Amino acid sequence: QVQMIQSGPEVKKPGASVKVSCKVSGGTLSDLSMNWVRQSPGKGLEWMGGFDPENGGSFYAQKFRGRITMTEDTSTDTAYMELRSLSSDDTATYFCSTVRAPLRGDSYFDNWGQGTLVTVSS
């Protein structure tokens, strides 16, 4: 059974960056399609981006392009999501989540980390 453990809560000032980690156990990161979803009271659940197995790289939702970077360290089975130029609108809980089988269209989220609360406040 794959489990994902995320890093702890963060408090950041507007304009800063945050980097959230997601460590995989019970499986190998390179066998998974890791994605990131955030949840805020005002906007509900939002898919931010993830690993695109068709091209072997990361694919981001349009609204985050330019200020988000997702990386993977396969030596430690840890995925990272960095979000830059934070504003109060980025206050949310950030989840890592795996997509079951994107190459055959099964692009739903079957496994989730516990979530990381990021608070952006001056």
Place this chain on the structure above:
Amino acid sequence: DIQMTQSPSTLSASIGDRVTITCRASQSIGDWLAWYQQKPGTAPKLLVYKSSVLESGVPSRFRGSGSGTEFTLTILSLQPDDFGTYYCQQYEGYPWTFGQGTKVEVK
């Protein structure tokens, strides 16, 4: 982007009730729809995918149906463990999008 609209936003029900949640897509998504249950302070949990396929381990009282633009999640007989918030998600096209949620409360 494909907009997903759930109704109702909140639902009050009693143990044993039959509960139905509706999810509408702004354009046809075939049967590329999933349902999740979330309890406070925890991550969403996958219940149903491909509109009607029950995830392994999910009780058979959960039923998903629909195709195109209209979908429903039915709980045949509500149990104490079923209270929480339910979300639909389309994965027909990028960006994958979620409904705003339906909170199922104790009546």
